[in-house]
Amino acid sequence: MKHFVGLDVSQDLTHICIVDSDGKTKWQGKCKSTPEEIAETVKARGLDIERIGLETGPLSNWHWRELTNMDLPVVCMDARHVNGILKLRKINKTDKNDAQGLAQIVRTGFYQEVSIKSPDSHTVRAMLGVRSQVVGMRVKTTNQIRGILKNFGIVLKKGSGKSFKERVIAISEGPGLLNETLRALLAVMESLEVQIEVLDRKAHNFAKGNKTCRTLMTIPGVGAITATAFVTSVEDPARFKRSLDVGAYFGLSPKRYQSGERDVNTRISRWGDGLVRSYLYEAANALLLRGEQWSSLKAWGIRIAKRSGINKAKVAVARKLAVIMHRMWVDGTEFRWSNSGEKVVPT
Numbered sequence: 001m002k003h004f005v006g007l008d009v010s011q012d013l014t015h016i017c018i019v020d021s022d023g024k025t026k027w028q029g030k031c032k033s034t035p036e037e038i039a040e041t042v043k044a045r046g047l048d049i050e051r052i053g054l055e056t057g058p059l060s061n062w063h064w065r066e067l068t069n070m071d072l073p074v075v076c077m078d079a080r081h082v083n084g085i086l087k088l089r090k091i092n093k094t095d096k097n098d099a100q101g102l103a104q105i106v107r108t109g110f111y112q113e114v115s116i117k118s119p120d121s122h123t124v125r126a127m128l129g130v131r132s133q134v135v136g137m138r139v140k141t142t143n144q145i146r147g148i149l150k151n152f153g154i155v156l157k158k159g160s161g162k163s164f165k166e167r168v169i170a171i172s173e174g175p176g177l178l179n180e181t182l183r184a185l186l187a188v189m190e191s192l193e194v195q196i197e198v199l200d201r202k203a204h205n206f207a208k209g210n211k212t213c214r215t216l217m218t219i220p221g222v223g224a225i226t227a228t229a230f231v232t233s234v235e236d237p238a239r240f241k242r243s244l245d246v247g248a249y250f251g252l253s254p255k256r257y258q259s260g261e262r263d264v265n266t267r268i269s270r271w272g273d274g275l276v277r278s279y280l281y282e283a284a285n286a287l288l289l290r291g292e293q294w295s296s297l298k299a300w301g302i303r304i305a306k307r308s309g310i311n312k313a314k315v316a317v318a319r320k321l322a323v324i325m326h327r328m329w330v331d332g333t334e335f336r337w338s339n340s341g342e343k344v345v346p347t
Contacts, residue, residue, distance in 0.1 A: 002050035005042055006102030008095045009033055009059055016041060017099040019107055021050075028096065033059065035066030042072070053106030055079040056114050064116045077105065078112040080271075085110070115239055121232040124206060128229050131199040132275055138192040145185050152178075165189070203228050216325050218335040220295060221287030226279040230325055233276045243327040247319035250277045268315060277318070284317035295337040297324070 001020050008015040010033060018027045031041040042049060052072055054060055056079040067074045086093070086101045105111050117125070145168055146156055156167055165186065172182035207213035207224035216227040233250075240246055247253050251271040257264045270277070288301050288310070297320060305313035328335065 001048065003047040004050055004103050004107040005052040006099045006104070006106065007038065007052060007054040007063075008099040008102060009054055009057060009063060010095065011059070013095075014038055015095040015099040017096070017103040018042070018045060018047060018049075019100070019103045021107065023104060023107060025100065025103075028100065030095075033063075035063055035070070038063070039067060039070045039072060049073065051075060051106045053077055053102050053111065055082045055102065060114075061116055061122065065119075075106060075111070076114045076116055077102075078114050081112045115236070117232070117235050121235050124228060124232045127199060127202055128225065128232070128275060131196065131203070131225075134192055134195050134199065138189060138196065141185055141189045141192065145182060145189075148178075148182065148185075200225070212329055215328055215332070215334055219283075219287075219321065219324065219328075220291045220293065220298070220335070221283040221285075222321065222325070223283070226283050227325075229273075229276045229279050230322070231329075233273045234326065234329075237326055237329045240326060243323045243330070246322045246326040250280065250322055252277060252280065252315060252319040252322060280318040280321050281314055283321055284314045287321075288313060288317060293337070295335075297321075 003018050003020050003026060006017045006019075008017075012033055013030050014033045014037075015030045016028065016038070017025060019025050026047065027045055029041065031037045042052065050073065052067065052074045053076075054063060054074065055077050060076050064074050064076045082102065082105060085105055086098060089097070089101050089104075142164065149156060149168075149171065154171065156164065162170075168182060168186055172179040172186070204224045207217065207228050210228070210231060212231050213224065213227040216222055216230065217224065234240075234246070240249070248269070249272050251269045251274070253268060254265040255267065255269045257266060284301070287295075287298055288305065291298060297317065300320070301313045301317040304316050324335070
């Protein structure tokens with residue numbers, strides 16, 4: 001008889017439940033949260049294991065890779081989907097009950113499997129995540145300087161011909177606690193800018209050495225960082241049967257609520273990779289507002305902006321960019337500025 005295993009993984013201990021094909025519990029227990037301990041505990045039962053299930057979490061990538069290398073049939077399940085099912089099973093949420101629920105889910109096959117990225121992709125993703133955090137720290141430092149100066153009636157406005165740093169340096173010259181505080185914040189901001197430049201070079205070097213990234217960068221508004229984030233997030237374009245599904249994968253498609261006579265499309269879901277979603281939105285903003293050359297995509301976005309507003313147009317173009325980038329990746333083609341090959345003019 002085939003058996004199914006549920007793993008409820010925490011930092012120190014993993015609760016394990018094994019059920020048979022009829023759903024009856026054959027064994028429950030726990031072990032240390034290392035792939036070796038988990039594999040040894042499961043194999044020690046001497047049962048025919050059909051499938052092992054664990055949900056997404058901080059350790060799921062490591063566990064999935066190591067258990068797969070040990071020739072164990074592991075699947076990683078979407079935690080949101082799993083959580084919704086487990087809420088219906090037991091009143092009390094315990095690790096033991098969760099492991100039993102996970103085992104029943106993999107037995108029935110009612111789960112959404114998550115694709116695990118390669119270690120190389122995770123390394124690049126970690127670099128992009130750190131860059132995003134450092135950029136956010138620079139923004140917070142800049143806002144803190146502006147907030148401090150506003151208390152003394154000094155408002156730093158754009159258009160003075162000098163950079164933000166130059167204006168703050170001019171203000172903070174001389175002795176005094178306030179000036180020393182401003183100089184300390186400037187030193188922090190300069191240090192952050194140095195690290196941002198280092199991480200930017202790493203992202204550009206990756207994009208330069210990746211053929212797919214170079215192809216995607218032919219799209220107006222899409223730079224090295226956006227292309228790198230998209231490629232390392234999707235990793236395998238064959239995961240999607242249709243390019244139209246990529247927009248929903250990054251949370252850029254509206255949610256739909258249908259019940260009886262009611263059928264409503266709400267705001268975008270914001271599910272999936274938030275970092276890629278933000279970069280696609282920035283690329284759409286650059287394409288619509290900063291790009292000088294017209295294309296079919298820009299003309300389409302401008303028509304939406306005139307009808308529904310610029311913010312909705314940016315979201316729509318971001319979603320369209322995700323679809324176009326996937327299709328270009330699959331076909332190996334560069335960006336087409338117009339469908340007919342003729343010059344596109346605004347309408």
